[in-house]
Amino acid sequence: MELLQKHITEILILLFLIVTFLQSGIDKLTDWKGNLSFIKGHFKNSPLKNSVPLLLGVVLLLEIISGVFMLIGVYQLITDGAKEIALMGVEIAAIVLIALLIGQRLAKDYAGAMTLAVYFIITIFGVFLLNK
DSSP states (O other): OHHHHHTHHHHHHHHHHHHHHHHHHHHHHHTHHHHHHHHHHHTTTSTTGGGHHHHHHHHHHHHHHHHHHHHHHHHHHHHTOOOHHHHHHHHHHHHHHHHHHHHHHHTTOHHHHHHHHHHHHHHHHHHHHHTO
């Protein structure tokens, strides 16, 4: 219980990101066709239009990997204070957000790109805390 209290800020950030990334990944898995259709429409006028299925698959894989790493990281923080796996998960999440930002900017969805900034700030704060 002492480790839980000692790392509560990191754990709360991780839980927020776990919900965000695992929900997004699971949604892509359970509704691949719907997501693919939406994303194809979103990127129809961008340089990425011919790569949408591949890029969506990469994002899906990285979201699931980061979510699982962060989930394992929460367990490790609570049980023995280890931060390495959690940090890898948050770093992968940051990379995913940067990739999504690039996509939003190329699609000229500036409002969507701006929304990602909130997630990125929280993620970078997580990286900062887990690097201490």
